[in-house]
Amino acid sequence: MTPAELLQKKLLLAEAEIALHKLLTGSKEQSVSFGAGKSVAYTATNISELRRYINELKDEIAVAEGRGKSRGPIRFIY
Numbered sequence: 001m002t003p004a005e006l007l008q009k010k011l012l013l014a015e016a017e018i019a020l021h022k023l024l025t026g027s028k029e030q031s032v033s034f035g036a037g038k039s040v041a042y043t044a045t046n047i048s049e050l051r052r053y054i055n056e057l058k059d060e061i062a063v064a065e066g067r068g069k070s071r072g073p074i075r076f077i078y
Contacts, residue, residue, distance in 0.1 A: 001064040
C-alpha cells in the first residue's frame with residue numbers, strides 16, 4: 001500500500017468513527033463515503049455493520065504499517 005493509499009484509509013477510518021459516534025449519541029442517520037463517489041448511509045439498526053467496516057479499516061491500516069491484524073479478546077473454552 002502506498003503512503004497515499006494509507007492516508008486515504010486513515011481518512012476513511014476517521015470519517016467512519018465520527019459517523020459511529022454521531023449514531024451512538026443520537027443522530028438518526030450518518031453517511032460514510034468511500035471509493036469513487038460511493039457512500040453508505042448507516043442507521044441505528046445497522047451499527048454492527050459500521051463497526052465491522054471500522055475494524056476492517058483498522059486491520060488494513062495495521063497490516064500496511066507492519067503491525068499485523070488486530071486480534072479479538074482471548075476466549076478460554078473448557
